[in-house]
Amino acid sequence: MNLRAVLVLLAVLVVVLRLLLARQKRRALAAASAARGHRCPDCGSRRVVGQKSIALAPDAEGKSLELKAISCRACTLRGVAVRRGDAAPRGHRLDWQVHAALALAIDRCPAPSDPACDCASHRRLGSGAEVTRDPIGFDLD
Ligand SMILES: [Zn+2]
Ligand SMILES: [Zn+2]
Numbered sequence: 001m002n003l004r005a006v007l008v009l010l011a012v013l014v015v016v017l018r019l020l021l022a023r024q025k026r027r028a029l030a031a032a033s034a035a036r037g038h039r040c041p042d043c044g045s046r047r048v049v050g051q052k053s054i055a056l057a058p059d060a061e062g063k064s065l066e067l068k069a070i071s072c073r074a075c076t077l078r079g080v081a082v083r084r085g086d087a088a089p090r091g092h093r094l095d096w097q098v099h100a101a102l103a104l105a106i107d108r109c110p111a112p113s114d115p116a117c118d119c120a121s122h123r124r125l126g127s128g129a130e131v132t133r134d135p136i137g138f139d140l141d
Contacts, residue, residue, distance in 0.1 A: 041091070041138040043075035048091070048140070050081060052106040055115040056126050059084065064115065067125060069103045070140075081140055093134035 037049040053068035063085035070091060071078045078099035083089035094102065105121040106112055 037073070038070075038091070038140040040072040040075060040077055042077045043072060045072070045074040047073040048077065048079075049073060051103060052112065053081075054106045054109060054112040054121070054125060056122065057115050067102070067106075069099060069106065071099065079134070082137075089140050090137045091140050092137040095133065 036046040039046050040048045048070055049072075051069045051071065053066055056065040056067065059065050064083075066083040066089075068081040068083070068089070069079075070081045076096070077093065078096050079091050079093045080099070080102060081089040081091050102125075105125060109117060109119050109121040111117040111119075
């Protein structure tokens with residue numbers, strides 16, 4: 001191999017390495033943004049994360065209904081994310097006692113992803129008994 005061929009080979013290697021590094025960096029960035037939560041309407045940080053969720057029987061219009069306990073890891077915000085049909089989920093603030101009761105109810109259900117489950121939690125949550133002082137709620141972006 002002459003010197004010229006070696007130099008070309010090295011140049012190609014450098015380009016390949018750069019491409020690999022750039023891809024790795026993009027992946028790391030994507031992973032980091034996925035790990036971040038939703039924006040908190042109270043403190044502004046992207047640290048609102050969901051915990052357990054429960055699928056409820058469809059509402060009167062036949063739209064599926066899913067509740068997910070959410071909380072902010074940077075402030076005291078506690079809430080519930082409500083997803084109706086294919087619409088984007090919407091957050092509603094809950095008092096911490098109600099939030100804790102919701103998490104406990106989801107915990108106690110033997111089949112949280114089954115909307116037809118007939119456990120005590122499903123019956124209670126399905127009746128719309130959740131109390132929120134935040135009926136309008138906020139976007140989960
Ligand atoms: Zn917050
Ligand atoms: Zn259940």
